[in-house]
Amino acid sequence: MAAWFFAFVLLLCGDISFVVCGKCPCEDPSLCDTISRPPGNEFLMFSTKSNDWRKYDWGKVTTIALFRPWDDELMCEAHKRGVRVVLAANFPTEKLSSKETRTKWVKNLTSEALARHADGVNIDIESPIPKRSREVTLLTKLVNETATAFRASFKNAQISFDVAWSPNCVDGRCYDAEALSQVVDFLVVMAYDEQSQIKTGDCVAKANSPLKQTKAAMEDYLSLGIRREKLVLGLPWYGYDYPCLELVDNRICKIKHVPFRGVNCSDAAGRQIEYAEIMDLSISRASSGPQKDEDSESYFFNYEDSVGGKHQVWFDNPDSLKMKYDFAAKENLTGIAIWNADLLDYSDIPRAMLETKKMWDALHH
Numbered sequence: 001m002a003a004w005f006f007a008f009v010l011l012l013c014g015d016i017s018f019v020v021c022g023k024c025p026c027e028d029p030s031l032c033d034t035i036s037r038p039p040g041n042e043f044l045m046f047s048t049k050s051n052d053w054r055k056y057d058w059g060k061v062t063t064i065a066l067f068r069p070w071d072d073e074l075m076c077e078a079h080k081r082g083v084r085v086v087l088a089a090n091f092p093t094e095k096l097s098s099k100e101t102r103t104k105w106v107k108n109l110t111s112e113a114l115a116r117h118a119d120g121v122n123i124d125i126e127s128p129i130p131k132r133s134r135e136v137t138l139l140t141k142l143v144n145e146t147a148t149a150f151r152a153s154f155k156n157a158q159i160s161f162d163v164a165w166s167p168n169c170v171d172g173r174c175y176d177a178e179a180l181s182q183v184v185d186f187l188v189v190m191a192y193d194e195q196s197q198i199k200t201g202d203c204v205a206k207a208n209s210p211l212k213q214t215k216a217a218m219e220d221y222l223s224l225g226i227r228r229e230k231l232v233l234g235l236p237w238y239g240y241d242y243p244c245l246e247l248v249d250n251r252i253c254k255i256k257h258v259p260f261r262g263v264n265c266s267d268a269a270g271r272q273i274e275y276a277e278i279m280d281l282s283i284s285r286a287s288s289g290p291q292k293d294e295d296s297e298s299y300f301f302n303y304e305d306s307v308g309g310k311h312q313v314w315f316d317n318p319d320s321l322k323m324k325y326d327f328a329a330k331e332n333l334t335g336i337a338i339w340n341a342d343l344l345d346y347s348d349i350p351r352a353m354l355e356t357k358k359m360w361d362a363l364h365h
Helices: 003-012 072-080 099-116 134-153 177-183 211-223 275-284 318-330 350-362
Strands: 042-047 063-066 084-089 120-123 158-163 186-190 231-236 238-243 246-248 252-254 271-274 291-293 298-304 310-315 335-339
Touching: 063 072, 072 084, 084 099, 084 158, 099 120, 099 134, 120 134, 134 158, 134 177, 158 177, 177 186, 186 211, 186 335, 211 231, 211 318, 231 318, 238 275, 252 310, 271 275, 275 298, 275 310, 275 350, 298 318, 318 335, 318 350
Parallel strands: 042 063, 042 335, 063 084, 084 120, 120 158, 158 186, 186 231, 231 335
Antiparallel strands: 238 271, 238 310, 246 252, 291 298, 298 310
């Protein structure tokens, strides 16, 4: 689409009561209609790469949140399959106090959704907000203003908001999760990066999404009075690669102290690593096969890099993820979200095809 035409479309869509914006890019114009799907049984897939969607197991997808430039071709194909495609959005929390900035942001976001024929928005704000500060209320106000604008502009708009793995001010994000749950269709509880603040114990490599910790945190959300149908459990298709300062008994990987938001030890000492790369490393460099950590119900292995440095990789595989999928189903949560669907190996290598199929096959609810 030519840049001038897109600018013209946005101008027309500046009035959020204007519903039909821009020419439909699909062969069948009806595919630009928003998807109508009853609530519940959600499989939200975050997407970050441009072509992997062609090999998704579409029977396991209900919503795709685009954390990358908009993709008309994906939208047309998804709508053909009854799958929603939503925008991803962020807002600078330091500007929450500006009503003018909030209003402009909501108006522009709604206009873009209309112009793109999107089905809604996934709001991902992860900046710290102090507990009991004015910004806590203003954040809820912003999300409510967004939801109101979207629902007034087109039918079946889906509004979701991503929250930390725990409601207890994780990473300084002291949001009012219960109030947020009242104004969105559902919250995505991001049950990963759970070692962003290692507050107790030694500074060592740990699981990205430990089962007991995830279960306890979800109970904390429920104890706030948030309804189960308002919660989607977000899970990782990635892990962490930690360089070890010392590897004790091939089991305990002592890591560098890297502060994060007031805590001395964090997973920032490692790097996020895609499941595809994890599988390659486990075959090409691991000193032994992946081992299961019974306490976290997660997996790890050790390897040596090209200069002799020791590393420990922590990750989830179909077995450990299935336990969390089962937990979500048992708790009657409204579904699962995956960060992210593009972290698998979608090549035609037989091993990769099998590994990718196993990851998708484990998904159920």
